[in-house]
Amino acid sequence: QKEVEQNSGPLSVPEGAIASLNCTYSDRGSQSFFWYRQYSGKSPELIMFIYSNGDKEDGRFTAQLNKASQYVSLLIRDSQPSDSATYLCAVEQGYNFNKFYFGSGTKLNVKP
Amino acid sequence: GAVVSQHPSRVICKSGTSVKIECRSLDFQATTMFWYRQFPKQSLMLMATSNEGSKATYEQGVEKDKFLINHASLTLSTLTVTSAHPEDSSFYICSARHRMNTEAFFGQGTRLTVV
Numbered sequence: 001q002k003e004v005e006q007n008s009g010p011l012s013v014p015e016g017a018i019a020s021l022n023c024t025y026s027d028r029g030s031q032s033f034f035w036y037r038q039y040s041g042k043s044p045e046l047i048m049f050i051y052s053n054g055d056k057e058d059g060r061f062t063a064q065l066n067k068a069s070q071y072v073s074l075l076i077r078d079s080q081p082s083d084s085a086t087y088l089c090a091v092e093q094g095y096n097f098n099k100f101y102f103g104s105g106t107k108l109n110v111k112p
Numbered sequence: 113g114a115v116v117s118q119h120p121s122r123v124i125c126k127s128g129t130s131v132k133i134e135c136r137s138l139d140f141q142a143t144t145m146f147w148y149r150q151f152p153k154q155s156l157m158l159m160a161t162s163n164e165g166s167k168a169t170y171e172q173g174v175e176k177d178k179f180l181i182n183h184a185s186l187t188l189s190t191l192t193v194t195s196a197h198p199e200d201s202s203f204y205i206c207s208a209r210h211r212m213n214t215e216a217f218f219g220q221g222t223r224l225t226v227v
Contacts, residue, residue: 034215043118043205043218044156088155090216100146100207100216104155 003027004091006103014111019076021106023089026070032092033065033072037085038105044088047074079110114140116208118219125196125226133191133222135206141186142208146216147179150203162189196226 003026013019021035032051036044050056050063050072062075072091076083086105092098115138125131135145144163148156160176162168162183170176180192189208193200203223207216 036218043221046215046217049215098144099158099161101158102148102156 004089004101004103006087006089006106008104009107010109011106012109012111013079015079015081017079017110019079019083019108019110021074021076021087021089021108023072023074023091023103024070025072025089025091027091027093028067028070030067030070030091030093031098033063034090034092034100035061035063035072035074036088036090036102037083038088039085047087076108079108081110081112084108084110114138114208114210114217116142116206116217116219118206118222120222121220122223123225125224127197127226128195130192130194131196131224133193133204133206133224135189135191135208135219137187137208137217140208140210142189143186143211144209144216145183145189146207146209147181147189147191148205148207150205150221156205159191193224196224198226200224201226 005024034049035047038044048058050065056063060077064073086107088105089103090100117136119134147159150156159174160168160170168181183189205221206219209216
């Protein structure tokens with residue numbers, strides 16, 4: 001499986017701060033990029049996706065993509081304790097039968 | 113988001129038996145479904161990808177004769193773990209998407225324990 005890398009953390013931030021989560025990928029042909037959140041023992045749930053270079057904002061979340069650097073990040077503004085979870089970066093790869101590959105996830109702890 | 117239903121959520125089976133897991137897209141037609149396995153504190157490992165009406169494409173190292181995948185309709189895919197062994201115990205998760213370059217939605221997952 002093509003590599004998708006994330007810092008495993010844990011990343012600890014105080015409530016109200018900005019959390020910054022990073023992801024790098026090895027396949028330059030990667031087309032689409034997704035951020036999922038996974039609570040312990042549960043399935044991942046989609047936060048947002050990004051296809052084009054630059055920033056994409058959705059509420060408190062901003063995804064940033066830099067294809068030249070093969071880097072995608074997720075910023076969470078005004079972090080809440082309920083944001084504490086593992087954040088998974090997923091990359092869509094392939095030219096005919098596109099597949100999703102996941103990073104190992106970054107565990108985020110938001111302290112009250 | 114779209115709803116993907118996975119059943120059962122938990123199953124315990126004896127070593128040597130087979131277990132079938134169902135994945136259904138409830139409110140959209142899933143042209144592609146993915147099956148993942150997740151061991152404790154590890155990430156999701158893609159096992160196979162299937163398109164409706166086609167044979168599944170398995171990732172390297174995944175035994176196609178052990179993990180049988182059927183994607184017979186646009187709303188249903190099944191994963192059968194044959195001749196299960198304790199090392200097959202894991203969290204199995206399906207996801208489904210309508211078309212390329214769109215997000216995939218996940219089922220609730222199935223926790224399989226082989227005793």
